Amino acid sequence: MAEEKPPLTVVTCTAPVNIAVIKYWGKRDEDLILPINSSLSVTLHQDQLKTTTTAAISRDFKEDRLWLNGKEDDIGHPRLQSCLREMRRLARKRRGGNGSSSSSDPPPLSLACKVHMASENNFPTAAGLASSAAGYACLVYALAKLYGVEGELSEVARQGSGSACRSMFGGFVQWTMGERDDGKDSVAQQVAPETHWPELRVLILVVSAEKKPVGSTAGMQTSVETSRLLKHRAEAVVPERMAQMARHIQRCDFEAFAELTMKDSNQFHATCLDTFPPIFYLNDVSKQVISLVHRFNAHHGKTKVGYTFDAGPNAVLFALEDTVGELVEVIKRSFPPEDNGGPFLKGLPVQGASLSDELLTAVVRDPVPGVIQYLLHTKVRPGAPGVTDDNAESLPLLFTPG
Amino acid sequence: MAEEKPPLTVVTCTAPVNIAVIKYWGKRDEDLILPINSSLSVTLHQDQLKTTTTAAISRDFKEDRLWLNGKEDDIGHPRLQSCLREMRRLARKRRGGNGSSSSSDPPPLSLACKVHMASENNFPTAAGLASSAAGYACLVYALAKLYGVEGELSEVARQGSGSACRSMFGGFVQWTMGERDDGKDSVAQQVAPETHWPELRVLILVVSAEKKPVGSTAGMQTSVETSRLLKHRAEAVVPERMAQMARHIQRCDFEAFAELTMKDSNQFHATCLDTFPPIFYLNDVSKQVISLVHRFNAHHGKTKVGYTFDAGPNAVLFALEDTVGELVEVIKRSFPPEDNGGPFLKGLPVQGASLSDELLTAVVRDPVPGVIQYLLHTKVRPGAPGVTDDNAESLPLLFTPG
Numbered sequence: 001m002a003e004e005k006p007p008l009t010v011v012t013c014t015a016p017v018n019i020a021v022i023k024y025w026g027k028r029d030e031d032l033i034l035p036i037n038s039s040l041s042v043t044l045h046q047d048q049l050k051t052t053t054t055a056a057i058s059r060d061f062k063e064d065r066l067w068l069n070g071k072e073d074d075i076g077h078p079r080l081q082s083c084l085r086e087m088r089r090l091a092r093k094r095r096g097g098n099g100s101s102s103s104s105d106p107p108p109l110s111l112a113c114k115v116h117m118a119s120e121n122n123f124p125t126a127a128g129l130a131s132s133a134a135g136y137a138c139l140v141y142a143l144a145k146l147y148g149v150e151g152e153l154s155e156v157a158r159q160g161s162g163s164a165c166r167s168m169f170g171g172f173v174q175w176t177m178g179e180r181d182d183g184k185d186s187v188a189q190q191v192a193p194e195t196h197w198p199e200l201r202v203l204i205l206v207v208s209a210e211k212k213p214v215g216s217t218a219g220m221q222t223s224v225e226t227s228r229l230l231k232h233r234a235e236a237v238v239p240e241r242m243a244q245m246a247r248h249i250q251r252c253d254f255e256a257f258a259e260l261t262m263k264d265s266n267q268f269h270a271t272c273l274d275t276f277p278p279i280f281y282l283n284d285v286s287k288q289v290i291s292l293v294h295r296f297n298a299h300h301g302k303t304k305v306g307y308t309f310d311a312g313p314n315a316v317l318f319a320l321e322d323t324v325g326e327l328v329e330v331i332k333r334s335f336p337p338e339d340n341g342g343p344f345l346k347g348l349p350v351q352g353a354s355l356s357d358e359l360l361t362a363v364v365r366d367p368v369p370g371v372i373q374y375l376l377h378t379k380v381r382p383g384a385p386g387v388t389d390d391n392a393e394s395l396p397l398l399f400t401p402g
Numbered sequence: 403m404a405e406e407k408p409p410l411t412v413v414t415c416t417a418p419v420n421i422a423v424i425k426y427w428g429k430r431d432e433d434l435i436l437p438i439n440s441s442l443s444v445t446l447h448q449d450q451l452k453t454t455t456t457a458a459i460s461r462d463f464k465e466d467r468l469w470l471n472g473k474e475d476d477i478g479h480p481r482l483q484s485c486l487r488e489m490r491r492l493a494r495k496r497r498g499g500n501g502s503s504s505s506s507d508p509p510p511l512s513l514a515c516k517v518h519m520a521s522e523n524n525f526p527t528a529a530g531l532a533s534s535a536a537g538y539a540c541l542v543y544a545l546a547k548l549y550g551v552e553g554e555l556s557e558v559a560r561q562g563s564g565s566a567c568r569s570m571f572g573g574f575v576q577w578t579m580g581e582r583d584d585g586k587d588s589v590a591q592q593v594a595p596e597t598h599w600p601e602l603r604v605l606i607l608v609v610s611a612e613k614k615p616v617g618s619t620a621g622m623q624t625s626v627e628t629s630r631l632l633k634h635r636a637e638a639v640v641p642e643r644m645a646q647m648a649r650h651i652q653r654c655d656f657e658a659f660a661e662l663t664m665k666d667s668n669q670f671h672a673t674c675l676d677t678f679p680p681i682f683y684l685n686d687v688s689k690q691v692i693s694l695v696h697r698f699n700a701h702h703g704k705t706k707v708g709y710t711f712d713a714g715p716n717a718v719l720f721a722l723e724d725t726v727g728e729l730v731e732v733i734k735r736s737f738p739p740e741d742n743g744g745p746f747l748k749g750l751p752v753q754g755a756s757l758s759d760e761l762l763t764a765v766v767r768d769p770v771p772g773v774i775q776y777l778l779h780t781k782v783r784p785g786a787p788g789v790t791d792d793n794a795e796s797l798p799l800l801f802t803p804g
Contacts, residue, residue, distance in 0.1 A: 263678050267676050290679075294679045
């Protein structure tokens with residue numbers, strides 16, 4: 001085969017964050033990232049929360065390199081290596097190799113080249129906003145485009161970060177835990193597209209952008225080792241909740257959807273507390289938000305808002321479009337904003353609402369100023385991760401020589 | 403039978419608080435107060451925490467009356483009525499009646515008389531310090547003395563407040579859940595006397611004397627109705643923990659005792675969080691205490707301190723006598739006392755300790771001043787509730803006419 005100098009090949013992709021309504025917590029295989037239970041999530045719109053990744057291959061690159069949010073990061077991370085290795089294997093396979101690294105054919109040139117990758121979130125990393133899910137989904141998608149790999153990619157994304165597999169689809173997505181030891185059946189699939197339930201809105205209350213005290217990887221490992229309640233949840237509770245949640249979504253039954261979402265969030269945090277030493281992701285502000293939601297629903301005599309919390313204190317609230325105006329006003333009264341240089345409400349516009357005295361008396365108690373940094377109003381995302389056509393989005397760091 | 407004017411008969415008793423190390427949460431029978439799982443507790447010394455109850459009968463009393471902490475209270479409370487009815491039934495039975503209210507014999511005069519009762523705690527009521535346990539244990543004990551009833555009383559105390567049955571004994575006490583529908587086998591018994599483990603010390607960190615947001619009666623009822631994890635805990639986890647805990651106590655194995663105590667406290671609070679709507683008894687200060695204990699143990703490379711929390715934010719710490727000095731110093735450094743008009747350390751004296759720089763660096767982080775009101779240092783109580791010989795302890799309110 002004649003030598004040729006391959007062009008610099010660059011692709012820029014974006015991928016969305018997803019928020020689980022049936023939570024994933026605990027692995028049965030640490031290397032392949034196989035979970036102890038299935039999970040179900042809502043993919044959020046990229047206009048508000050997204051990861052952007054630019055990936056490039058070039059003969060001029062001496063080694064694989066990675067930049068995260070503008071700073072070079074460790075390329076040797078085992079999970080990152082898993083994704084790279086797996087994508088290169090799929091690329092070889094697609095080009096007629098057998099996918100095994102023992103193939104005697106010389107590799108195609110793009111596979112002989114090193115890759116540079118740069119990834120950026122438009123939201124705080126590691127604040128419990130599922131940044132690693134969007135990050136690995138984006139990385140895998142970008143590498144697939146670069147190497148021309150098509151087909152099922154959620155299984156590869158899963159090996160970067162478990163929940164990343166769910167960010168490979170828009171709308172409502174379930175990650176089936178699977179049964180096989182090799183993880184081939186532990187993949188994500190769409191339960192319903194975003195168009196199925198266009199009224200659903202998501203309001204993220206950013207309580208703190210601090211790093212969480214116990215990372216979710218270490219946390220869930222300790223939970224699996226020590227929590228009897230987690231084992232019971234995974235074996236006996238989640239299977240029926242998965243079926244219920246899919247049904248509630250298919251029927252657009254908001255009350256049932258929101259109630260089960262709240263219960264499952266609470267149960268996840270309960271298993272964290274049953275871990276030894278115990279793990280706390282909810283703080284006093286999180287609890288105030290929970291109490292507020294229950295008072296709001298009690299006042300209305302129906303479940304109009306649901307909450308869920310991941311591995312951090314930020315609240316993610318679900319509501320239908322026609323509730324958001326009132327809800328935002330109640331939040332503003334309960335957690336009066338303090339000027340921190342930015343707008344309190346970000347994302348989709350919200351229609352103002354006036355609150356009745358009855359509602360104020362019943363729902364707004366002991367306002368706590370300044371504890372919520374801002375609100376992010378968003379909705380369910382359509383479609384899968386995508387290649388961006390906007391060259392301005394391409395991240396420049398890649399082209400650092402080396 | 404000739405009429406006679408019975409003398410005013412008065413008795414004053416005291417009863418202790420107990421702290422569960424295997425927690426009771428949830429009833430299978432609300433009226434008889436039959437639990438969904440067995441529990442095990444440590445009875446605390448009365449020198450620091452006790453209830454005093456004076457009870458009197460007189461022909462001059464027109465109706466049964468009750469004073470709690472100096473204020474007249476509702477005598478019609480169903481649980482109070484249960485205890486009164488049951489004690490009078492036992493008194494009739496003892497005097498040759500068949501114990502049934504349909505007996506045709508005229509009742510003895512003391513049973514025809516009304517009773518006045520006054521009860522006082524030397525600690526804040528309803529702050530998660532098991533005041534109702536000591537209160538009902540004391541009431542039942544006083545009525546037994548008044549009516550001359552002997553024998554098994556924990557079954558009666560249980561009908562006032564479940565955990566009260568455990569305050570009927572000193573030392574280490576288990577409450578067997580029982581199987582019978584009538585509750586006759588749901589009684590307390592001593593696992594070991596206090597003399598069995600004289601080095602054990604108890605340090606109570608009073609975080610807040612506020613009333614708890616959800617009372618334990620309502621809380622556990624909601625938990626039974628909604629928490630799948632509580633059901634699993636009661637059925638599958640507690641039975642083996644009861645056996646383990648009794649063994650750890652019998653062997654005076656502090657590390658195992660403290661670790662299981664912490665795990666069971668965490669699991670109880672986990673089931674509260676799995677309740678819908680969720681119940682939170684731990685606050686951010688409770689969590690800081692938990693983290694402190696884990697850092698303290700990690701620094702020493704062994705479990706030298708254990709924590710447990712009831713239905714409130716106050717921490718109860720267990721340690722051996724030789725650890726208390728250092729522990730108290732660490733707590734003072736971590737939660738610097740603010741002058742609130744009283745001493746910071748109450749109860750048993752504590753030997754001062756100097757802390758090494760290594761320990762300070764490893765254990766004391768981000769001190770939070772003023773959040774702990776005071777520390778109460780106590781130990782395990784010997785013996786059962788008792789009649790006090792000290793007339794000065796008799797509560798005067800009884801003699802209010804009427």
